[in-house]
Amino acid sequence: MVLPPDDEPARCSAKGCRADAVWALRWNNPALHTPERRKLWAACEEHRDHLAGFLTARGFLRDVVPLAEAEPDPGPA
Template identity: 80%
Template structure:
């Protein structure tokens, strides 16, 4: 009999959110809300966090694939972003 995996720990709200750009350790300011219509239902939203420096680059990456839905500040992000 195997033990079921433990649920991941929820993020610590006191810790800063870091930019999703590879190798970037800057604090994020932006929430890039996206979904892949081939995998996700239309209302589903995944979120990448972005610092000011990487906001445009990450937005362009998602937009070029037709995935970007909107960009808001982290403060504007709903508690449950889906």
Template identity: 65%
Template sequence: MTFPLPDMSPAPSTPQCSAKGCRTDAVWVLAWNNPKLHTPERRKTWLACEEHREHLSTFLGVRGFLKDVVRLEDWEEPEG
């Protein structure tokens, strides 16, 4: 029996879009929270390029998860 080898390619030097299959540099941070799993102050993040910002925002928004969309250059992680 053989098993696939893990991906040993180096990590990208710049943050990349979280959309499946996209390797474009990220421009946006989508801060979200699943209220069934996370405390109200907790923020998870997805990164988005210009092309995928609306799609990813809509995906999170229809579920009531999206909390904020901020340009990557302006993003400051919440303390704690």
């Protein structure tokens, strides 16, 4: 996910959800990404646990932070 401009709200990454996101789920796939790389999914309150569970089951979730504290992914390292 690319963070939107400051004047636009980020939307939840859950399929079909258009709610404003308040959480950033930072993850990486160790088979594809360098250890320091962090991809980002945005989540509303309702979908935070569901999205985190999906990433955790695959061993991808690294941390969850408030969206306001998330930094954009710089891209491949």
